Amino acid sequence: RIDGESVHKICSGQVIVDMASVVKELIENALDAGSTTIEIKLTDHGESLIEVSDNGTGISKDDFNSIAKKHHTSKIEQFEDLNLVATYGFRGEALNSLAALSTLTIFTRDNTQTLGTQLRFSVSGDVTSSKNKARSVGTTISVGELFKNYPVRRKELHRNLKKE
DSSP: OHHHHHHHHHHHHHHHHHHHHHHHHHHHHHHHHOOOEEEEEEEGGTTTTEEEESSSSSOGGTTTTTTTTOOOOOOOOEEEEEEOOOSOSSSSSSHHHHHSSSEEEEEEOOOOOEEEEEEOOOOOOOOEEEEEEOOOSSSEEEEETTTTTOHHHHHHHHHHHHHH
């Protein structure tokens, strides 16, 4: 029997398969937050850092401890709710997978806060640090060192970036 941690790593790798799937998931999150402006930054063509910033509604402080947890979603509570989903994302897998596959940082502010909060996450999706900093309403998600714990996938990412 495969242990739970190994299953989590395998499943995370199925949600996020390459740099394009990271950007796709983060853009969908931004659109779901009502963003009218989305900015994408890549450092070293995305190998070192992928960053997506938006001017959406931001993330509520109440959700900070659960946003990167497995299957956390504010969109559905039971199977029947799937009929009511009107957003791109609803499964609650992308941020948890990114936490497992990279160094995940979220910098967000909603309209109930005067300052933004920068959150860092462990591979299991737990908040490891939280700092208040000035920022406008919206969210910036930074994905550093994609596939850092997966040497073969990391090498494949590097090889594909060199081709392009």
